[in-house]
Amino acid sequence: MKFTLYDLPYAYGALEPYIDAMTMEIHYTKHYQAYLTNLNTALEKYPDFQTWSADKLVEQVKQLPEGLQTPVRNNGGGFINHTFFWQIMSPDGGGEPRGKVGEEIKKIFSSFAAFQDQFNAEAKKVFGSGWAWLVVDKNGKLQIISTPNQDSPLMQGIRPIMGLDVWEHAYYLKYQNRRPDYINAWWHVVNWQQVQENWDRLHE
Numbered sequence: 001m002k003f004t005l006y007d008l009p010y011a012y013g014a015l016e017p018y019i020d021a022m023t024m025e026i027h028y029t030k031h032y033q034a035y036l037t038n039l040n041t042a043l044e045k046y047p048d049f050q051t052w053s054a055d056k057l058v059e060q061v062k063q064l065p066e067g068l069q070t071p072v073r074n075n076g077g078g079f080i081n082h083t084f085f086w087q088i089m090s091p092d093g094g095g096e097p098r099g100k101v102g103e104e105i106k107k108i109f110s111s112f113a114a115f116q117d118q119f120n121a122e123a124k125k126v127f128g129s130g131w132a133w134l135v136v137d138k139n140g141k142l143q144i145i146s147t148p149n150q151d152s153p154l155m156q157g158i159r160p161i162m163g164l165d166v167w168e169h170a171y172y173l174k175y176q177n178r179r180p181d182y183i184n185a186w187w188h189v190v191n192w193q194q195v196q197e198n199w200d201r202l203h204e
């Protein structure tokens with residue numbers, strides 16, 4: 001079994017003006033594709049693991065054969081992180097979350113604005129390349145974390161329900177060095193309905 005690209009449910013230009021079409025196209029067709037190709041190539045030599053899901057490979061990366069650990073960490077992580085990221089954005093996104101996630105955010109962070117401030121601070125402080133995440137921790141509580149490179153929260157046994165790619169490749173064409181501007185714009189495309197579904201899946 002080989003992994004395949006997740007089909008974007010919207011056009012490259014659909015998230016304009018917040019995320020430009022060229023960035024989306026290069027991000028999807030070059031970066032995302034490269035993680036996928038490299039993951040599939042790495043697995044060719046390890047038939048025992050070809051039936052595992054990509055999430056399981058990343059989650060259990062430390063239990064894998066040594067030669068498979070680094071490719072899974074970097075490319076498996078890159079593959080699942082991006083597959084996740086495409087889904088939590090939408091041209092119909094933005095605004096404030098309603099329903100259970102909205103309630104939980106207000107309960108834990110006191111207000112949506114305070115939550116955004118804390119998330120923005122976490123995303124800004126990532127040194128070099130990485131991700132900021134809204135996760136459900138082991139006690140079922142919402143928490144904001146960041147990870148370096150393509151490390152996934154799954155590697156710590158925690159589940160993301162929302163995440164933001166702060167690698168320069170995600171914003172440099174439009175925002176150059178202005179990561180805070182990219183972060184502020186990104187809130188306009190957050191697909192809260194999907195975030196809610198991600199939450200629901202963890203609480204079934």
Ligand code: MN3
Nearest residue numbers: 031165167170
């Ligand atoms: Mn990326």
